[in-house]
Amino acid sequence: MVKEWDMDQGDFERFLAWLHPDRDEGCMKYQDICRRLMTVCRARGFTEMEAEEIVDETINRVVRKVPEIADFYTGDPALYCYGVLRNVMHEWHRHPTLVPPPPPPPDDLDQKERLAACLDHCMEKLSAEDRQLVLDYYADKGRAKIERRRELAERLGISENALRIRLTRLRATLKTCILACLEQTP
Amino acid sequence: MVEADEKMIRQYLLGELAEAEMAQFEERLMTDSELFEMLTVIEDELIDERADGHLSPDEQTHFDTYFLSTPARRERLEVARALSDYAGRDTEEPPAPAQVIRPARWGRLRVYLPLAAAAIVLIAIGLVAWPRIASRWNVSKGMAALHRAYTENPTEARITGLDLPPPSVTRGTGSNKVDKRELNRAELYLDDAIHEQATAHSYHAAGRLYLAKGDFDRAIDYFEQALRLNARDAQLYSDLGAALLEKGKLERDEGGADRGEASLSQSLTHLTRALELDHSLLEALFNRALCYQYLNLPQQAQQDWKTYLDKDGASKWADEARHNLRMIEERKS
Numbered sequence A: 001m002v003k004e005w006d007m008d009q010g011d012f013e014r015f016l017a018w019l020h021p022d023r024d025e026g027c028m029k030y031q032d033i034c035r036r037l038m039t040v041c042r043a044r045g046f047t048e049m050e051a052e053e054i055v056d057e058t059i060n061r062v063v064r065k066v067p068e069i070a071d072f073y074t075g076d077p078a079l080y081c082y083g084v085l086r087n088v089m090h091e092w093h094r095h096p097t098l099v100p101p102p103p104p105p106p107d108d109l110d111q112k113e114r115l116a117a118c119l120d121h122c123m124e125k126l127s128a129e130d131r132q133l134v135l136d137y138y139a140d141k142g143r144a145k146i147e148r149r150r151e152l153a154e155r156l157g158i159s160e161n162a163l164r165i166r167l168t169r170l171r172a173t174l175k176t177c178i179l180a181c182l183e184q185t186p
Numbered sequence B: 001m002v003e004a005d006e007k008m009i010r011q012y013l014l015g016e017l018a019e020a021e022m023a024q025f026e027e028r029l030m031t032d033s034e035l036f037e038m039l040t041v042i043e044d045e046l047i048d049e050r051a052d053g054h055l056s057p058d059e060q061t062h063f064d065t066y067f068l069s070t071p072a073r074r075e076r077l078e079v080a081r082a083l084s085d086y087a088g089r090d091t092e093e094p095p096a097p098a099q100v101i102r103p104a105r106w107g108r109l110r111v112y113l114p115l116a117a118a119a120i121v122l123i124a125i126g127l128v129a130w131p132r133i134a135s136r137w138n139v140s141k142g143m144a145a146l147h148r149a150y151t152e153n154p155t156e157a158r159i160t161g162l163d164l165p166p167p168s169v170t171r172g173t174g175s176n177k178v179d180k181r182e183l184n185r186a187e188l189y190l191d192d193a194i195h196e197q198a199t200a201h202s203y204h205a206a207g208r209l210y211l212a213k214g215d216f217d218r219a220i221d222y223f224e225q226a227l228r229l230n231a232r233d234a235q236l237y238s239d240l241g242a243a244l245l246e247k248g249k250l251e252r253d254e255g256g257a258d259r260g261e262a263s264l265s266q267s268l269t270h271l272t273r274a275l276e277l278d279h280s281l282l283e284a285l286f287n288r289a290l291c292y293q294y295l296n297l298p299q300q301a302q303q304d305w306k307t308y309l310d311k312d313g314a315s316k317w318a319d320e321a322r323h324n325l326r327m328i329e330e331r332k333s
Helices: A009-019 A023-043 A048-069 A077-092 A109-125 A128-138 A142-156 A160-184 B003-013 B019-031 B033-052 B057-065 B071-092 B105-119 B129-149 B180-196 B200-213 B216-229 B234-255 B261-277 B282-294 B298-311 B316-332
Strands: none
Touching (some): A009 A023, A009 B180, A023 B019, A023 B033, A048 A077, A160 B071, B129 B200, B200 B234, B234 B282, B261 B282
């Protein structure tokens, strides 16, 4: 599916210029488009590696097309990229598959302790305020969690959406820390 | 964010939209920043709800069969379960006496064991292996792009993992042409690698990128972060030494002979450490000889150049070593 094509620096510069007249802005727009395309691929059930390949091929095709379309295409370049992404995804003929349930956890005390120690370590790396926020939020389940979120937002004097975004960033920080810790722990 | 949008995001993530609705939604996702940010938030919340067992039966079916179709998402569910158990445990703990601020380590571990029991699934389904593979894959693509970006080594000091010939002009601005597109790709891949899993490996690769780009402070920052995770990697010490060496040279060029000494001294320390860990590491040996030269220690530099040439007599870097050695010997005579 992936076609070999030698793209030179000029092609890519034209692509960036098409995204934005300012080169730095063009680079940022390029990265932003890639993130969004990756998100669409993930939502469509592609693995990280497949998504990388698909987005790579999409950008290659768009870069190649820019000399033809730059003068008359008036829409948002992100939408053009999305259109090309759809074509590339169709070529993969890939759909999410049913997954078997995960196997039962092995009874490995060392592994358990490693993980417990990593979680301990990562929670302690958060600021006291962030740690408390995570604990407060995760202390409830289901509907109570939503109620708790409202209370927490009020207590912090921020909107509920701002709190949700903050929690999402905290989860990402924790996940990164836990995985790094697990990898480094012998 | 209106409620209808939130509902649509949930339906989109769970694969409940028809193809035409999905396409329409994705078009909005490409241009609407608020929608894009909320998608990440709602994705997390869906995972939390699944971890708590609070999805409706229909949603749970869609979640398990559609949403959980990739390893990355399965790992996120396990992290959510771990967090939920952690918080549950924490709130169940009886209040500690005021004078005992922190329980003993083993006591804490015992508290977290049930949490670990739930979260161990994460290891069973490849949580440990998968992000490492994905991150390494990004690093590998990033390093390949970085290699393609240059025709010659971008710095006078050698960078590990970049198998490039020495710069044709080693002082001042060389003739090295940079493929900026490949450089941008490298930056994107390496940024993703760190985002996916911040490891010594991914920090090290990002440091190499910034060293190649001449952003020495940033490179040093990444190398130091990598060292905090792995303090026994000879290549890492060699590259940190290279970044400090280039920084020291720059400081000296900008501020006269007295400047740059601190950076060069630190460089020497790291390069020596690299050679203690791996005495056959050619990059570290080459860089230390260079560092001695800039520190005006010709005898030590001469010794390192000779040792280098004993180990590598044929490459283009060996030609550089011979050239430097000849210069030292000419100055002596």
